[in-house]
Amino acid sequence: MKHHHRLIFKALKDAVKWHLIVRNVAEAVTPPKTRKVEMETWDNEQVKIFLDVSKDSSFYPIFLTAINTGMRRGGQ
Known part of the structure; x- marks a missing residue:
């Protein structure tokens, strides 16, 4: 707003x-x-679980890119 x-x-x-x-x-x-919103991040174990669960998703390459490049949601 x-x-x-x-x-x-x-x-x-x-x-x-x-x-x-x-x-x-x-x-x-x-x-x-x-x-002010406190940023919550996943630890390494949570990232590994998420990638394992989503490996068959068509969005997997996007998830992998976002996680490995540090991409985050924009805009405020």
Whole structure:
């Protein structure tokens, strides 16, 4: 939500600057506070079990790549 607020705020700010609108209504909105989320990671044994169980999945190469390259979920 915070990302969307920033995006809309910036777009409306530019529209005011370009005289397309009179006022940035996003200024009246308080963006939500960001919550800190503790990251949980798997240990080596959990990774091994997951890969063993998923070895017949068509997604196995993606799982293996994600685990071996340190890929993580993006966006916040």
